[in-house]
Amino acid sequence: MTSRLRASALKLLVLLGVCAQAPAALADAYPSRSIRIVVPYAAGGGADAMARLAAERLQVHLKQPVVVDNRPGAGSVIGSDMVAKARPDGYTLLFNIPALVQAPALQPSVPFDPVRDFVPITTFVSAPVWLSVSASRLKAADFAAFKEEVQKGPARHRLEYGSWGPGTTNHLYGELLLKSLNIQAVHVPYKGSAPAMLALAGGETAFMLVDYITLRPHVESGSVRIMASTGVRRHKLTPDVPTLAELGYPGFESVGWGAFFAPKDTPPDVVAKLQSVIAEITREPQVVEKMVSLGYEPGGKPQAEFAREVHGDLERWRRTIQTIGFKPN
Incomplete structure (x- = not known):
């Protein structure tokens, strides 16, 4: 009886040892197919x-x-x-x-x-997104001037901002910006980043929060100017551009x-x-x-x-x- 118990216990220990090694074996074998x-x-x-x-x-x-x-x-x-x-x-x-x-x-x-x-x-x-303005619609060269212009300038009566669709990140951040600055603007959704960017560069919209790859050629041409970015620290590509968080506007950290x-x-x-x-x-x-x-x-x-x-x-x-x-x- 004792011998059978010992044999059973030994088998159980072997089985437990195999089970314990299974995750490591899986990782060693992974991946074995596409x-x-x-x-x-x-x-x-x-x-x-x-x-x-x-x-x-x-x-x-x-x-x-x-x-x-x-x-x-x-x-x-x-x-x-x-x-x-x-x-x-x-x-x-x-x-x-x-x-x-x-x-x-x-x-x-x-x-x-x-x-x-x-x-x-x-x-x-x-990557963050950058708050950018149409050079043909707004005169602002920095965020302080942008705030003054959209709150008190003549342009405040006819502001539009673009996005590439309802519920997208730049739409949500656009609405948060309106609330943070206590201003009003019409949201204009486009079918993708390319048409939304062309609308900003061409003056159909006044501002937009947009990624850098979409933004860069229009900044280089002078049709669009950057005011600020999201995130908690300045981006290496735009070290002179402040974040909205450092300017005192919470909610733009992500x-x-x-x-x-x-x-x-x-x-x-x-x-x-x-x-x-x-x-x-x-x-x-x-x-x-x-x-x-x-x-x-x-x-x-x-x-x-x-x-x-x-x-x-x-x-x-x-x-x-x-x-x-x-x-x-």
Whole structure:
């Protein structure tokens, strides 16, 4: 009897040892087949371009095919929900921007929780947006002059600001700016960043909050001027431009990021491996050069740090949306 008990105990110990080694073995074996990166936006945009850059380098580092799968629709909800419901094995990943954490406050029935249903892996890029004015509509050369002009100048009676759609980051920040300055302006949504930028440069709108890659050629031509940026520190591309936060306007601290997420319950060792490889990619000189040329800063944040940022952004955007009184359709 004692011998049988000892044999059974030995088998149990062996089994427990195998189970304990399983996560490490999974991480060592990962990846053993192709990885899919779901981008919940149409091909050709900024998020898509960054996801494809990441995919190209991940394929080299992981020695497995990495494919980008564009699944646009419903403000990124369709593609994001696909990943939330995918098998948590590290072979289906999400590349998204802050629309992921804005969605629950903007839409009445989002089928996922951006914190509960995803594991934040790391950022790939980040960037603020810049408050910019049409040179043909406003005379202001800096933020103080902009504030004076839109509050007390003749232009205050006919202000319009552009965005690339209701509920987008630059629309939400535009409404927050109106509230912060106690001014009124008509929101003019466009079908994408390119037509919205052309409208600003051509004087159809007076101001807009916009990304640098869209903005740069028009700043260089003199048709648009930069007043301020979002974020908590000045950007390397515009060191002389203050942030709205340093000018005393709270609520503009969040910056845009393009980042990777996995479905909840993805093994921690797999998440750690992905974070490490992506962080390594963001330090490669040719990748950094490409990012900087497009107005982005390289990412690669530690997983825990990025998870805290996602939690913070979720709450900040919820407060912003409540403050401006945005009502979902």
